[in-house]
Amino acid sequence: MSSPQLIPRQRTPRADLTPILENDLGEVAGFIAQQSGRSREVVENHLRWFLLENPVREAQHPLGIGLRSADRLTGCILYSPQEFSVQEKKILLMGSSSFYVDEAHRGQGGRIFLQYSRLARQWPLFGTSANAEAASLWKAAGATPIPYSEGELFGVLRWPPLVEEFAHRKNADPAVARLAGSPAANLAGLFLRLKLDCETSDSLQQLTSAEQVNDLFPIHDSSPKLTAVRDLPYVRWRYFSGRDATVAVFAFPSRQPDQKILITVNQRPRGYRGQINTLNLLDVYPEASAQQWMLIVGALIARYRKVVDAIVLRSQHPDIRKAFCARGFQWRMFDSPNGWFLDRNRLLPTQEWYPVPADGDGLI
Numbered sequence: 001m002s003s004p005q006l007i008p009r010q011r012t013p014r015a016d017l018t019p020i021l022e023n024d025l026g027e028v029a030g031f032i033a034q035q036s037g038r039s040r041e042v043v044e045n046h047l048r049w050f051l052l053e054n055p056v057r058e059a060q061h062p063l064g065i066g067l068r069s070a071d072r073l074t075g076c077i078l079y080s081p082q083e084f085s086v087q088e089k090k091i092l093l094m095g096s097s098s099f100y101v102d103e104a105h106r107g108q109g110g111r112i113f114l115q116y117s118r119l120a121r122q123w124p125l126f127g128t129s130a131n132a133e134a135a136s137l138w139k140a141a142g143a144t145p146i147p148y149s150e151g152e153l154f155g156v157l158r159w160p161p162l163v164e165e166f167a168h169r170k171n172a173d174p175a176v177a178r179l180a181g182s183p184a185a186n187l188a189g190l191f192l193r194l195k196l197d198c199e200t201s202d203s204l205q206q207l208t209s210a211e212q213v214n215d216l217f218p219i220h221d222s223s224p225k226l227t228a229v230r231d232l233p234y235v236r237w238r239y240f241s242g243r244d245a246t247v248a249v250f251a252f253p254s255r256q257p258d259q260k261i262l263i264t265v266n267q268r269p270r271g272y273r274g275q276i277n278t279l280n281l282l283d284v285y286p287e288a289s290a291q292q293w294m295l296i297v298g299a300l301i302a303r304y305r306k307v308v309d310a311i312v313l314r315s316q317h318p319d320i321r322k323a324f325c326a327r328g329f330q331w332r333m334f335d336s337p338n339g340w341f342l343d344r345n346r347l348l349p350t351q352e353w354y355p356v357p358a359d360g361d362g363l364i
Helices: 022-036 041-052 103-121 132-140 158-169 172-180 183-191 209-217 232-238 290-304 318-325
Strands: 014-020 064-069 072-086 089-101 123-127 151-156 205-207 250-252 258-272 274-287 309-314 331-334 340-342
Touching: 014 103, 022 041, 022 072, 022 089, 041 072, 064 103, 072 103, 103 123, 103 132, 123 290, 132 258, 132 340, 151 318, 158 274, 183 309, 205 209, 209 232, 209 258, 250 331, 258 290, 274 290, 290 309, 290 318, 318 331
Parallel strands: 089 123, 274 309
Antiparallel strands: 014 064, 064 072, 072 089, 123 340, 151 309, 151 331, 205 250, 250 258, 258 274
């Protein structure tokens, strides 16, 4: 009887961590494009805006860390600083973005994240686009979930694209999925209709410049909760840079005299073939009551119902989430929270947040 042959174990190629510099962005864009399925040009344009034009980034701030094997980029995490405030105190948090590792080096993801986590000596850290694998690294580092980041609400306006998606996930046959997405699927809307006043969008005043936002109301007033700094440079960069034609900014009447609520949105395709057109509510500031939320979302639906299939709400307080579910919104729980923060040196004066989806890179 012959002895069994030993099959040598394939060793993971050696890889080294190296800082990402501005000159590396073209290579980084190519790597992220390969990992994400997007075009290199789109990724590079996004990175140059998101990283280099960020108004709070300073020359000494690192851009990110890369994993190299045989002089080839095989992993990365990028750093995105954002200013927050609480009770008139401004605090810089160092965000994470574009955390990718190629398949051959997946076991090295922990090394990359560990290098990022060492920045906690200087700044509190946060991330808003963590998948389940990244969430496990945040948790292992001692991080805390950002409040209300465990799921999202879907307000469905047209059911066929959603039904097609459900069918695709249950059955890989494209023909079956397309059939499920036919107009007959609108029958679901007869039983799952949204119970909101969506008759008019007259209360939404569209704003066309960052200066209009800045002059809208005392947006820089002190907040008892940790919240994004919405100053003129941030608003101009985030919403009026011309990078995203779907971004829109509105003012909405507030119960407070001489004050209005800032509303910002964008549109994004979802689904296995991009067949679901969604409207994402990015920011509502100052905080709104449940009644105001219903009016805001109703006005947005009235404005966008001819061009989107669903409206997506994140960062919802459980009481407001419950109110939306009672009006026909569908709750989608994530595999793990997608928002995390790490304040290892207790640099934050509070852990009470008012988070919004515009924070970080979650819905950019």
